[in-house]
Amino acid sequence: MDLYVKDGKIVEKVNERKAKVIDASGMIVMPGGVDIHSHIAGSAVNFGRLLRPEDHFKDVEAKTPLTRSGVGYSVPSTFTTGYRYARMGYTTVMNPAMAPLEARHTHEELDDTPMLDKATYPLLGDWWFVLEYLRDGMIEECARHVAWMINATKGYAIKLVNPGGLEAWGSGRNVRNIDDPVPHFNITPREIIRCLCKVNQILHMPHTIHVHTNNLGKPGNYLTALETMKCVENLSKGDRPIIHITHCQFSAFKGSDWRTMESGAEEIAKYVNGHSHVTLDMGQVVFTDTTTMTADGPFQYILHQLSGNKWVNHDVETETSSGIVPFRYRRKSYVHATQWSIGLELALLIEDPWKIFLTTDHPNAAPFTTYPKIISWLMSRNARKKAMEKISRRARRKSLLPSIEREYSFYEIAIATRAGTAKCLGLRQKGHLGVGADADIAIYNLNPKEVDPSKKYMAVRRAFGKSAYTIKDGEIVAKDGEIVKSVNGRTFWVDVKLSSASEEVASDMKRRFREYWTVEYENYPVPEGYLTRSAPLSVKAEV
């Protein structure tokens, strides 16, 4: 089966006499990787870089004639990030959290991330305007406002992190469950999640709401994850997903404290197997020294207290919060080893590969350069067994992995790392190799007819770590793990077209900005010209 590429797209046929031919016989050809959740840009990421000179020192990439220099193992500099993804055959990466106030900074970093198409999700779950509209029951006005926010921040999807909890953190508090009211606004996380889920549907956004649940990282939180998925069940129309629970591993703990903590993956998998309105991504832990960074200020503070590590914490005015703490996951720690097991259990127990995707919530559970390792764990029971030999004995005894025989096939890996994520994101030209798709192609040096991934998992790891070819928009950009051409990708954002314009929203907002923000309303939106390669997706809203 041959693929034809012309002008950056996959086409029916080309003039073969004039074409460059790549002989990919005996190799695996997949669409370029699409990462649905990876922290690669923005002020929290940059604080991670500032916080950790020792992370730079141990991982240095010198300048070459084609590539810029860079540093960083768990939080690489922007250029290095782009090159490393390209070497693994990834061509699209979504930055999953952006404080709207910091949108310009985020886009500047994304623009300086070569090789990839990218997009970013503005944090709206604790955004004062949303909380007020919700409190006053004004869902349509909320939807119009969110449309303005998506445009102003050049965002791609509505992100919620510990909804309500971040606003509570501004007063030094948190929310305890999805029915715990947010101070001052007196609305609950349940109402925030449902409201934004409805708004997402009204605006016809290409992706669903993207949710980091309340109580993340707390033993017993699998119940919160289930409640979160259940609370929007009745908003579902048909079979399409309406909510995405991100890095679900961190929200799948059973137990009541760190001693009794154990895996809740089975219950979550059971629910997901029986429902079609949710998608998840793994948030897989790998045993290494990495950096945690999330908008979940209260949780990050707890992580500092647990680990004793240096820490950064923010309250972003009226918008959100954040926290950065270096963290090392250890094999011999019962809790860390259980977390490691949970991510894999989720991926292996959820039957439909279109419902759960491969991520590490980079860099929170591990740097993205560990994806090949995780692929080998998914594809090989032997690889999992070998990894389990060195982990905490108690975690090994309690893990479900020894009883799970399932091994992902190459097709399932393709779904978990590109086809499934692209579909979930509503990126129609990504994640497949059909005619009309963007010519983002990854060729891996592995012959599925000769190599049994279950036995030869080291070969799988090597192949996915260094693509034989990475092709971006029809150009060969990486070959055998080396960058051969530096290119700049597009920045996707959603251009929401409202049915009726509203002037009132603007004047009310101007007044509020003057009263509560450090930035004037006129300076707040990111103009389209700010993005080097702006690629809006047009949608028509119902308001």
Add this chain to the structure above:
Amino acid sequence: MEAKCITPNDFAGKTINEIAKLPIWEGNKERTLGELFKIEGETNVAPEEFSIQIFGDLSRVRGVGSKMSVGKIIVEGNAGMHLGEGMKGGAILVKGDVDSWAGSMMEAGTIEIMRNVGDYVGAPYRGSTMGMKGGTIVVHGNAGYEVGCFMRGGLIKIHGNVGQFVGVHMRDGTILVEGDSEGRAGAGMLEGKIILCGYVPSILPTFTIESLRPNVKVNEERVAGPFYRFVGDLADGGDGKLFVLQVKNPHLNFYEKYL
């Protein structure tokens, strides 16, 4: 200049010509060892017996003895920063002064400095918490600030004086100071032993007096006291031990009423 290749490990088994071609950095320019040094001697020696003697003022040469694990280096003069960084064995002797970060992240071996040393003896790279793990550093002169920062094991012995924050963030190991110190000893300490045999202006308020000891053990020897024995840093939940020589610090005798 950065010359991390000046180690018995890198020299053993090579000819003089090969050693002269070893790459070093002068600022951001790549140079070779032979361009900066005149090299002569017997190189057909086993690594364990290999001895490098360096003549000259190497105060601007960084990284001498980096990661070495065998053999001996003798610097007949001063040496620059990061002396013996990550050392795993062997011995370094410097007859003159040494700049900062001597013995940074050392794992084993010995460093002896005949005159003064800069700041951050045994300390890790900026931002890291993995300081010196083992080995012995002896300084005959004075040392600067933050001696033994994030130390995790081994012994640092300063015959002269030390600056502020000796033993800051210490995780384990022993620091013995025969001269005076400038205060804030043991800040952020969790475990380990700091012994101050000279003048100490004050003790951090998060250290508590625990006892008066007649002497204190440093590896095999016993250092004669009496010493005030403090425990801290309580602000970090630490259980480190700070010994302060009673006779040199009469202004601290008010602590005795808490015994």
